[in-house]
Amino acid sequence: MAELNVTETQLRKQRGPFAEVMHRLSKSPLAMFGLGFIFLLVFCAVFANWLAPYPFAKQNLLHMFELPSAKYWLGTDEFGRDILSRLIFGARVSLQVGFIAVGISLIVGGLLGAFAGFYGGTLDNMIMRVMDVLLAIPQTLLAIAIAAALGPGLYNLMIAVGISAVPNYARIVRGSVLSIRGMEYVEAARAVGSSDLRIILRHIIPNSMAPIIVQSTLGVASAILNAAGLSFIGLGIQPPNPEWGAMLSGGRQYIRDFPHLTLYPGLAIMLTILALNFLGDGLRDALDPKLKR
Amino acid sequence: MLRYIFRRVLFLIPVLVGVAFCVFLLLYLTPGDPAKMVLGDLATEQAIQEFREKEGLNDPFWIRFGKYVYKAVVKGDIGRSYSSKTPVMKELMAAFPATIKLSGFAMIIAVIIGLPCGIISAIKQYSVFDTITMIFAMIGLSMPVFWLGLLMILLFSVKLRWLPSSGFDTFKAMILPSFALSAQAISMVTRMTRSSMLEVIRADYIRTVRAKGQTERVVIWGHALHNALIPVMTIVGLQFGHLLSGAMLTESIFAVPGLGRLMVTSIMARDYPMVQGAVLFVATAFSVVNLLVDILYAYVDPRIKAQYK
Amino acid sequence: MSENKNLLLEIKDLTIHYVTESGRVHAVEGLNLELAPGETLGFVGETGAGKTTTALGIMRLLPMPPAKIISGDILFEGESLLSKNESQMRAIRGGKIAMIFQDPMTSLDPVVPVIEQIAEMVELHQKGTKADALKRAGDMLELVGIPRERGVAYPHQFSGGMKQRVVIAIALACDPTLLIADEPTTALDVTIQAQVLELMHELKEKFKTAMIMITHDLGIVAEMCDKVAIMYAGRVVEYGTTAMIYNHRLHPYTEGLFNSLPDLESEQEELKVIHGLMPDPTNLPSGCCFHPRCPYATEDCSKSAPAMAEVAPGHFVACPVRVAELKNN
Numbered sequence: 001m002a003e004l005n006v007t008e009t010q011l012r013k014q015r016g017p018f019a020e021v022m023h024r025l026s027k028s029p030l031a032m033f034g035l036g037f038i039f040l041l042v043f044c045a046v047f048a049n050w051l052a053p054y055p056f057a058k059q060n061l062l063h064m065f066e067l068p069s070a071k072y073w074l075g076t077d078e079f080g081r082d083i084l085s086r087l088i089f090g091a092r093v094s095l096q097v098g099f100i101a102v103g104i105s106l107i108v109g110g111l112l113g114a115f116a117g118f119y120g121g122t123l124d125n126m127i128m129r130v131m132d133v134l135l136a137i138p139q140t141l142l143a144i145a146i147a148a149a150l151g152p153g154l155y156n157l158m159i160a161v162g163i164s165a166v167p168n169y170a171r172i173v174r175g176s177v178l179s180i181r182g183m184e185y186v187e188a189a190r191a192v193g194s195s196d197l198r199i200i201l202r203h204i205i206p207n208s209m210a211p212i213i214v215q216s217t218l219g220v221a222s223a224i225l226n227a228a229g230l231s232f233i234g235l236g237i238q239p240p241n242p243e244w245g246a247m248l249s250g251g252r253q254y255i256r257d258f259p260h261l262t263l264y265p266g267l268a269i270m271l272t273i274l275a276l277n278f279l280g281d282g283l284r285d286a287l288d289p290k291l292k293r
Numbered sequence: 294m295l296r297y298i299f300r301r302v303l304f305l306i307p308v309l310v311g312v313a314f315c316v317f318l319l320l321y322l323t324p325g326d327p328a329k330m331v332l333g334d335l336a337t338e339q340a341i342q343e344f345r346e347k348e349g350l351n352d353p354f355w356i357r358f359g360k361y362v363y364k365a366v367v368k369g370d371i372g373r374s375y376s377s378k379t380p381v382m383k384e385l386m387a388a389f390p391a392t393i394k395l396s397g398f399a400m401i402i403a404v405i406i407g408l409p410c411g412i413i414s415a416i417k418q419y420s421v422f423d424t425i426t427m428i429f430a431m432i433g434l435s436m437p438v439f440w441l442g443l444l445m446i447l448l449f450s451v452k453l454r455w456l457p458s459s460g461f462d463t464f465k466a467m468i469l470p471s472f473a474l475s476a477q478a479i480s481m482v483t484r485m486t487r488s489s490m491l492e493v494i495r496a497d498y499i500r501t502v503r504a505k506g507q508t509e510r511v512v513i514w515g516h517a518l519h520n521a522l523i524p525v526m527t528i529v530g531l532q533f534g535h536l537l538s539g540a541m542l543t544e545s546i547f548a549v550p551g552l553g554r555l556m557v558t559s560i561m562a563r564d565y566p567m568v569q570g571a572v573l574f575v576a577t578a579f580s581v582v583n584l585l586v587d588i589l590y591a592y593v594d595p596r597i598k599a600q601y602k
Numbered sequence: 603m604s605e606n607k608n609l610l611l612e613i614k615d616l617t618i619h620y621v622t623e624s625g626r627v628h629a630v631e632g633l634n635l636e637l638a639p640g641e642t643l644g645f646v647g648e649t650g651a652g653k654t655t656t657a658l659g660i661m662r663l664l665p666m667p668p669a670k671i672i673s674g675d676i677l678f679e680g681e682s683l684l685s686k687n688e689s690q691m692r693a694i695r696g697g698k699i700a701m702i703f704q705d706p707m708t709s710l711d712p713v714v715p716v717i718e719q720i721a722e723m724v725e726l727h728q729k730g731t732k733a734d735a736l737k738r739a740g741d742m743l744e745l746v747g748i749p750r751e752r753g754v755a756y757p758h759q760f761s762g763g764m765k766q767r768v769v770i771a772i773a774l775a776c777d778p779t780l781l782i783a784d785e786p787t788t789a790l791d792v793t794i795q796a797q798v799l800e801l802m803h804e805l806k807e808k809f810k811t812a813m814i815m816i817t818h819d820l821g822i823v824a825e826m827c828d829k830v831a832i833m834y835a836g837r838v839v840e841y842g843t844t845a846m847i848y849n850h851r852l853h854p855y856t857e858g859l860f861n862s863l864p865d866l867e868s869e870q871e872e873l874k875v876i877h878g879l880m881p882d883p884t885n886l887p888s889g890c891c892f893h894p895r896c897p898y899a900t901e902d903c904s905k906s907a908p909a910m911a912e913v914a915p916g917h918f919v920a921c922p923v924r925v926a927e928l929k930n931n
Contacts, residue, residue: 235560255447273436273437599759
C-alpha cells in the first residue's frame with residue numbers, strides 16, 4: 001500500500017480534538033467576542049477587590065444619585081454607592097451563581113439522566129416521571145417557588161436556580177447516553193471485547209460531551225438571568241450585596257429622574273447573557289462534526 | 294387518535310398530583326409558622342393554636358396532602374388565602390384573565406413578527422436582512438424582560454408620554470407590557486423558524502419539487518414552509534411556559550393585576566394556600582397547552598399521526 | 603464528435619466549477635456528450651467524478667453561489683439550455699427533461715400524499731382541472747405497479763422500492779423526451795433493484811424516452827444502455843456503444859474498471875485494483891488527470907490534457923498513448 005498518500009507525519013500534524021474545536025471556534029467573531037467578554041468578567045470577579053475604585057457597600061449620603069463623572073465613572077445610586085464598583089463585585093456574584101447553579105444542575109441532572117439512560121427499565125421510568133412533574137412547572141416559576149421556600153441568601157439562590165434546571169440536563173444526558181448506547185461503534189467495541197468501563201470512558205462520555213457543553217454554556221446564561229429575576233422580586237441576594245438584578249430593583253423607583261441606576265446594571269446583564277449566547281452558539285457549530293453550512 | 298388523546302389526558306392527572314405534592318412539600322419545609330405570619334407577632338398562643346387546628350396544620354404531612362387533593366378534585370376547593378380570607382380559586386379566577394390576555398397577546402405578537410422574519414432570513418441567508426434580524430434576535434434573547442420593561446417605560450411613558458406605564462384596562466395600557474413580554478418569544482420563534490427552514494430548504498424532496506419545474510414561490514411557501522413549521526409549532530407551545538413565567542416579572546413592572554403579581558405578593562406575605570394554588574394553576578395551564586400542541590402536532594405531521602392511529 | 607444533426611442532447615465543452623472557501627473544485631472539465639432521441643446513455647464513473655454535477659447542470663438545478671458554469675453549452679432539441687431564462691427552464695423541467703434522484707427515502711415530500719405529488723407534476727405541465735391531474739396521477743401509479751387506491755397514503759408508508767416507483771411515476775407523468783436517472787437503484791436491495799430496472803426498461807421502451815443512466819454499476823450499464831460514457835475527474839475519457847466499450851475498451855481507466863470486476867470463471871487470489879486514489883478535485887494532476895495511476899503513462903501524459911480521438915466510428919478515447927498503440931498494431 002505504498003501508493004497511499006496519507007503518511008504518518010500527516011496524521012500527526014492533525015490537531016487534537018480540543019485544539020480542533022478551538023480552531024473552529026476562532027472562525028466566528030461573535031463567539032470570540034463572547035469568550036473574550038467572559039474572560040473579562042472572570043477577571044473582574046477574581047480581582048474585584050483591586051479593580052473596583054470603591055467598596056461596594058460604602059454609602060456616601062452626600063453624593064446620592066450622582067451622574068457619571070470622573071470621580072464616579074458610572075455615577076452613584078440611591079445610597080451614594082459607586083455603581084461601577086457594585087457592577088464589578090456584581091460580576092463575581094453573577095458568575096458564582098451562574099457556574100455553581102449549572103454545576104448543581106449538571107451533577108444532579110446529569111447523574112439522574114445517565115442512570116436513567118444506561119440502566120433503562122423501571123429506573124428510567126421512575127426518574128423521567130419525576131422529571132415530567134418538574135417540567136410541568138415553567139422553570140423560572142419553579143426557581144421562584146424553591147427560592148421562596150428556602151429563603152433569601154446567595155446559597156439558597158444557587159440551589160433554587162440549580163434545581164429548577166435539573167430536568168433539562170437529565171433529559172439531555174439521558175438522550176445522549178441512549179443514542180450512543182445504540183450506536184454501532186459501541187456494538188463494535190463490545191464485539192472486540194472492550195469492557196463496560198472502557199466503553200463508557202472512550203466512547204460514551206466523549207460523544208455525549210457536545211450537547212452537554214452547549215447546554216451548559218447557555219445554561220449559565222439562563223441561570224444568571226433567573227438569578228437576576230429572582231433578586232429583582234426580592235428573593236435571593238439580600239442588600240447590601242451587589243447583584244445586578246437587585247440593583248435594577250433598587251433603582252426602579254427613581255427611573256424618571258435617575259435612569260442611570262437601572263441602565264447600567266441592565267446593560268451588564270444583557271451583555272453577559274449576549275456573550276454567553278454567542279459563545280454557546282459558536283460552540284454548537286464548532287462541536288458539530290457535520291460542519292453545517 | 295382519540296385513544297392517544299385520552300391516554301395523554303389521563304397521564305396529566307398523576308403529573309398534576311405530583312406538582313401539588315412538590316409544592317406542598319416545598320411549603321412544608323419552609324421555615325416559619327404560617328399561623329404567626331397571618332395573625333401577627335402579637336397573637337396569643339391560644340389564637341395561634343386555634344388557627345393551627347382550624348387549618349389542619351397539626352396533622353401529619355400525608356393527611357394534610359390527602360385532604361388537599363381530595364378537596365381540590367371533589368370540590369374544586371384549593372384552600373383559602375391567609376391574607377384576604379377569600380377562597381384561593383376565586384382569587385385565581387379573578388387574576389387569571391389579565392395574565393392570559395398578556396401572555397396571549399405576547400404570543401400573537403411573537404408569531405406575527407417572528408414567523409415571517411425567520412422565513413425571510415432563511416430564504417435570504419447571509420443577506421443584510423438576515424444579519425440584522427439575527428442580531429436583533431440575539432439581543433431580544435439576552436435582554437432581561439424586567440429591564441426591557443423598564444426601558445420601554447422610560448422611553449414611551451416618561452420621555453415620550455405616548456403610553457401609560459401601568460394598568461391593563463385600556464388598549465393603550467396593554468401595549469407596553471405585551472411587547473416587553475414578547476421580546477424573548479419573538480427572538481426564539483425567529484431563530485427556530487429560520488433554522489427549521491434552512492434545514493428543510495436543503496432537503497432532497499425540495500430538490501425533487503424544483504425538478505418538477507415548480508415555481509420558487511410554491512417551493513418555498515408551499516412545500517418548504519409546510520414541513521418547516523411542524524417543529525416550530527412545538528417551540529411555540531413551549532414558549533407559552535416561558536411567557537407565563539415572564540408574565541410574573543412583567544406584571545410586577547407594569548402593575549398588571551394578574552396571576553404573576555398575585556403570586557409575588559403572596560410569596561412575600563407567606564400566603565401558602567395562595568402560592569400553592571397559583572403554582573398548581575400555572576402548571577395545569579402549561580400542561581394543557583403542551584398537550585394541545587402535542588395533539589396538534591400529531592394531527593399536522595402525517596408521520597406522527599400514523600403512529601397513533 | 604459525430605455529425606448526426608438529429609441529436610436530442612448535445613453537451614459541448616462544458617466546464618463547471620464549485621468555488622468554495624477551501625478551494626476551487628473542478629467538478630466538470632471540457633465535457634462533451636451526445637444523445638439521440640430514444641437512446642439510453644450510461645454515464646459511468648466513481649463517486650465524485652462529476653456525473654451528478656453534469657446532470658444538475660443540464661437541469662440548471664445547480665446551487666449557483668458555489669457552482670459556476672464557466673464555459674461550454676448544453677443544447678437540447680437544438681436550443682441552448684444555458685441561455686434560457688428561469689421561466690422557460692421551469693417549463694422544460696418535468697415537461698421535457700425529467701430527473702430522478704438517488705435516495706428514494708428522502709426524495710418525496712413527507713407531508714403530501716403520493717398521488718398529489720404526481721398530480722403536481724401533471725398540473726404544472728398539462729392543461730386541465732385538478733381532477734384530470736389526479737386521474738392521470740392514478741394512471742401513472744397503476745403504470746408503475748402500485749394500486750391506485752394507495753395513492754392517498756404518505757411516503758413513509760411505502761417501502762424503498764415502492765417509493766422509487768412513485769418517483770419514476772412523477773418523472774414520467776408528463777411524457778418527457780429525456781429522463782436523467784441519477785443512480786436510481788443504488789440505495790435499494792439487489793432484488794428490488796432488478797424490479798425497478800425492469801420497470802424503467804419497460805417504460806423506456808413504451809414511451810421511447812431517451813435516458814441518461816448515471817451509475818457506477820457496470821452490470822446495469824450492460825443491461826440497459828445503448829451507449830456508454832466513462833467519466834473520470836470531471837472529464838469523459840471514453841465513449842462509444844456498449845458493445846465497443848465492453849469488448850474493445852481502450853482507455854486505461856476503463857480497463858482498470860472492468861478488471862476490478864471479480865470474474866466468476868477464472869481463479870483469482872487477489873482483487874485487481876487501480877493503484878492510487880482519486881485525485882483531489884481542488885488540485886488535479888497536470889495534463890491527463892489519470893496519469894499518476896496509469897500503467898501506460900509517458901512523460902507527455904503529464905504535460906498536456908489529451909483530446910478525444912475517434913478510433914472507430916462512434917468510439918472515442920482520450921488517451922493518445924493507447925490510440926497510438928492501436929494504430930501501430
